[in-house]
Amino acid sequence: MVDYSCYLVTDSSLVHHSRNLVDTVQQAVDAGVTIVQLREKELETGAFIELARKLLEITKKANIPLLINDRVDVALAVDADGVHIGQDDMPLSIARRLLGNGKIIGVTAATIEEAKVAVENGADYIGIGACFGTSTKKLKKIPMGPRGVLEILEALPANAKAVTIGGINSSNAERVIRHSHGSDGRKLEGVAVVSDIVAAENVPEKVAELKQAIARGFINTVPASIYPDELKLKVAQVFDKLRATSPLVHHITNFVVMNDTANATLALGGSPIMAQNIEEVHELGKFVGSLLLNIGTLNNEFVTGMVGAGKAANKNRTPIILDPVGAGASSLRKSTMKLLTDSLDIGIVKGNAGEISCLAGTGEVEMRGVDSVGGTNDGASMVTRTSKLEKSVIAMTGVVDYVSDGHRTYSIHNGHEYLGKITGSGCMATTAIACYAADDLLVAAIAGLASMGVAAEYAAKRSDVNGPNTFKAALIDELHNLTAEKLLQSLKLQKC
Ligand SMILES: Cc1ncc(COP(=O)(O)OP(=O)(O)O)c(N)n1
Numbered sequence: 377m378v379d380y381s382c383y384l385v386t387d388s389s390l391v392h393h394s395r396n397l398v399d400t401v402q403q404a405v406d407a408g409v410t411i412v413q414l415r416e417k418e419l420e421t422g423a424f425i426e427l428a429r430k431l432l433e434i435t436k437k438a439n440i441p442l443l444i445n446d447r448v449d450v451a452l453a454v455d456a457d458g459v460h461i462g463q464d465d466m467p468l469s470i471a472r473r474l475l476g477n478g479k480i481i482g483v484t485a486a487t488i489e490e491a492k493v494a495v496e497n498g499a500d501y502i503g504i505g506a507c508f509g510t511s512t513k514k515l516k517k518i519p520m521g522p523r524g525v526l527e528i529l530e531a532l533p534a535n536a537k538a539v540t541i542g543g544i545n546s547s548n549a550e551r552v553i554r555h556s557h558g559s560d561g562r563k564l565e566g567v568a569v570v571s572d573i574v575a576a577e578n579v580p581e582k583v584a585e586l587k588q589a590i591a592r593g594f595i596n597t598v599p600a601s602i603y604p605d606e607l608k609l610k611v612a613q614v615f616d617k618l619r620a621t622s623p624l625v626h627h628i629t630n631f632v633v634m635n636d637t638a639n640a641t642l643a644l645g646g647s648p649i650m651a652q653n654i655e656e657v658h659e660l661g662k663f664v665g666s667l668l669l670n671i672g673t674l675n676n677e678f679v680t681g682m683v684g685a686g687k688a689a690n691k692n693r694t695p696i697i698l699d700p701v702g703a704g705a706s707s708l709r710k711s712t713m714k715l716l717t718d719s720l721d722i723g724i725v726k727g728n729a730g731e732i733s734c735l736a737g738t739g740e741v742e743m744r745g746v747d748s749v750g751g752t753n754d755g756a757s758m759v760t761r762t763s764k765l766e767k768s769v770i771a772m773t774g775v776v777d778y779v780s781d782g783h784r785t786y787s788i789h790n791g792h793e794y795l796g797k798i799t800g801s802g803c804m805a806t807t808a809i810a811c812y813a814a815d816d817l818l819v820a821a822i823a824g825l826a827s828m829g830v831a832a833e834y835a836a837k838r839s840d841v842n843g844p845n846t847f848k849a850a851l852i853d854e855l856h857n858l859t860a861e862k863l864l865q866s867l868k869l870q871k872c
């Protein structure tokens with residue numbers, strides 16, 4: 377059985393200046409890559425064969441396969457373990473005739489049709505790409521993201537094997553593999569990586585990081601169900617922990633709500649930092665407990681900062697909470713949401729019904745500006761479906777709030793109509809979720825929405841509240857006055 381899980385594809389033009397390609401492959405193999413493909417675009421045949429012989433010596437000692445990119449003649453000359461061919465290379469049937477059945481043949485596919493034809497014609501595995509953008513190769517098509525990879529995978533027979541390639545690195549490999557877990561239990565065999573390994577300063581460290589990320593991606597545990605009373609106790613526990621630890625919540629958020637969300641973070645017990653400049657997000661990333669991305673008022677600086685901070689957060693395993701404000705309202709917002717969900721591992725997405733339906737791609741709930749027009753008749757199934765699709769916890773706000781991790785779905789029946797009469801209450805709910813995100817993400821999403829809902833009920837009851845404006849001030853006060861006991865007493869939580 378071939379192990380495709382950590383697949384190194386070479387490119388000597390990208391090798392770090394401190395080594396040559398042979399050293400790089402030796403180090404990567406020693407660190408545990410499971411298969412190597414020699415991919416050289418500029419080498420003459422003689423030099424290609426010489427290099428292939430050197431790499432074959434390394435891979436044979438480690439008992440892993442060496443494949444040759446495009447060049448069936450070189451594979452035959454050195455008796456390599458097989459080839460990887462693209463759509464414009466030698467046809468699969470001829471390559472098979474020349475190499476015989478004992479050799480591995482991989483074929484690149486960018487569409488369902490290409491993948492199906494390759495499998496029908498006997499490809500041993502499919503290289504699905506490009507998953508993400510890459511500077512290693514000029515791409516002919518827009519990257520398909522993890523969702524596009526899953527669509528191709530699910531169209532193939534259950535026993536077909538596939539890896540994905542294009543922009544894979546140690547900070548997104550876990551998400552890419554996890555995202556490929558299909559409804560029928562199938563998944564990718566692994567990920568193929570060029571620059572993240574060959575250009576790395578420290579190859580063994582990089583391969584170790586990648587292997588850990590890949591291993592995490594393959595873990596497919598179905599979480600145990602939790603009864604609402606047990607969950608309420610967990611909410612009370614995480615509230616006490618929040619007050620004791622005061623985690624730093626990094627916001628890249630819109631300027632309409634920035635001040636209110638910073639105050640809501642402080643009132644609930646977290647510590648806010650608002651920073652979007654790419655020059656500082658990496659430095660800050662080392663210290664924050666969670667990263668909140670809110671697309672409410674977009675410009676290029678915000679988007680660059682979000683992607684940069686998001687990648688750093690994924691690398692540091694810091695949870696990301698996304699608020700796709702008004703995602704269905706314009707193409708810019710929709711494409712930004714797609715960019716973020718495709719390129720980052722998002723822990724929790726919080727949105728109203730319109731935003732969540734836009735994320736799911738169903739458009740079943742319309743948007744007017746940043747607001748949903750109406751709701752959905754079946755919020756529970758909408759969040760469960762979207763969570764399964766996105767592999768993120770989904771928190772959907774409305775008259776009733778719904779939270780799901782794809783396996784467990786709950787509804788929260790707290791709040792007050794004034795929440796819909798002030799700007800930024802949805803963004804504050806996302807902030808509340810981010811304050812709890814150091815813990816289990818399902819619990820965090822419920823605790824955040826519960827805190828907002830219960831604080832809103834206490835605020836609306838106050839004698840000094842006469843309308844939306846006084847309510848907003850009272851809401852910040854009541855987030856500050858919240859206690860674990862109040863949450864336990866007032867939280868109305870149901871299992872769906
Ligand atoms: C594992 C894997 N998947 C896809 C490719 C791309 O191959 P190809 O289409 O032949 O393009 P080039 O590599 O020749 O640029 C690959 N090499 N490996």
Ligand SMILES: Cc1nc(C(=O)O)sc1CCOP(=O)(O)O
Nearest residue numbers: 505506510512542543569570571
């Ligand atoms: C060789 C290759 N094939 C692709 C495809 O889409 O078929 S993308 C790609 C380059 C992948 O390089 P990196 O890991 O550095 O992003």
